[in-house]
Amino acid sequence: MSGKRHILAIVEPENEPLIVARKAAWFARVNGFGLTLIWCDADVGPLDGPFLVSNAARDIATQIRAAQQQMVEELAEEIDDEGVPVAAQVLEERPIGDGLLSMIDRSMPAFVFKGTRYHDAAERSIFVDTDWHLMRGCSCPLWLVKRKFREERPTIVAAVDPMHTHDKSAALDTAIVEHAKTIAELAGGDVHLFHSYQPMAGLAAAANRSFKPVTLAAEEIIDELREEHQQKLNDLAASCGIDAKHTHQLSGVPREVLPAFARSIKADLVVMGTQARWGIKRAVIGSTAERVLDHLPCDTLLVKPAV
Numbered sequence: 001m002s003g004k005r006h007i008l009a010i011v012e013p014e015n016e017p018l019i020v021a022r023k024a025a026w027f028a029r030v031n032g033f034g035l036t037l038i039w040c041d042a043d044v045g046p047l048d049g050p051f052l053v054s055n056a057a058r059d060i061a062t063q064i065r066a067a068q069q070q071m072v073e074e075l076a077e078e079i080d081d082e083g084v085p086v087a088a089q090v091l092e093e094r095p096i097g098d099g100l101l102s103m104i105d106r107s108m109p110a111f112v113f114k115g116t117r118y119h120d121a122a123e124r125s126i127f128v129d130t131d132w133h134l135m136r137g138c139s140c141p142l143w144l145v146k147r148k149f150r151e152e153r154p155t156i157v158a159a160v161d162p163m164h165t166h167d168k169s170a171a172l173d174t175a176i177v178e179h180a181k182t183i184a185e186l187a188g189g190d191v192h193l194f195h196s197y198q199p200m201a202g203l204a205a206a207a208n209r210s211f212k213p214v215t216l217a218a219e220e221i222i223d224e225l226r227e228e229h230q231q232k233l234n235d236l237a238a239s240c241g242i243d244a245k246h247t248h249q250l251s252g253v254p255r256e257v258l259p260a261f262a263r264s265i266k267a268d269l270v271v272m273g274t275q276a277r278w279g280i281k282r283a284v285i286g287s288t289a290e291r292v293l294d295h296l297p298c299d300t301l302l303v304k305p306a307v
Contacts, residue, residue: 007057008109010100011075013041015115020145021075023299024113027084027143030186033110036087038103040096065090077242085170097133107166109140114290116144118294135274135290135302141179142302154268156180158242159288161250161273162195162232171305172273177240179303180271192265193237193247196257197229226251254288259295271301 009024011017021037028035072088080085093099104112116131134142158180160173180191199222230249237247250257262270274289289302 002229004110005032006036006107006109007031008104008107008112008217010038010040010112010114011072012039012115014072015117016145017075017115018078019148020080020113020115022082023143023149024111025079025084025086026149026151027111027113028084029082031110034085034087036089036107036109037072037076038100039068039075039088039090039131040100040133041068042096042175065092083179093275097130097137100130100134101137104138104140106244111141111143113143113145116146117298131293132290138302139304141304144293144300144302145176146296146299150189150268151187154184154187155192155265156189157192157194157258157262157265157267157270159194159254159270159272160233160236161288162236163197163229169305172303173236174240175303175305176240176271176273177236179301180269181240183269183271183301189268191242191246192267193233193240193242194250194258194261195229195233195248196250196252196254197225198253199225201253212274255291255295258288258292263297267298269299269301270296271303274302274304 007024007028009021011020024037027033027221068090069088072090076088091099091103093102093147112134114131114134131144158177160176161169162173164170164173177191179195183189184191226249233249234244235246237244248261250261258270261267272289272292289300292298
């Protein structure tokens, strides 16, 4: 199954496979898409290769393949009541992250769904986790599932940064809002536009512009910074048709204030942007999405600028 009329759902035994599959099936149904379930088990290594030297080893590999295929097919049967055409297969390529990216590039789905969990400090420091790999390399919108999603009247947060200076950043904000609005319309939900700014960063920038020590009017600079950000956010909201009561600006670090805001309005989904990374950049963590993922209480949809 290939093309933009289908969804790819990555199901893993440790990441609520039924919740992920049902959520992907619901989204496929309301969009009129097909669905492919991809079974991934990180605890099972490659099932072919020169190291399978004995007949016994090859027999065990065959049995494992058959068991995995049976599990994903049973999962497909459990979501059959959604009325969505479902294909089921097992990912055998290793490393898993590279195998998934290759499959995504070949099939070009409209969306990819995957369960996620808390990542410990070691995983965040060495960036070997499949989630991080997909966040950097996935070419289509990536929906990371944490819990059951309200299919009726969900609350959706579009997290944007209107203080951009590049066309690509502006396109990313537009893509974020468009995805949030589309999902809200499908499910009868509400979209809240969110932006955070850091006053101390503005003060530091003002200080760096001076060639000699000066006394900074801190309150005045912070007020100007807040007003500038708010005006940009209001302009974006107006251009996207989002009213003032659903437009929110908070001061602080995004990884702290965005999760707190999401909790305060009982958000079901946060839509964020991420830029594609290649080469050495792909090995370096640093985007807001990567820093905030573990702290959000709800699902996250990661999108890239429209091309």
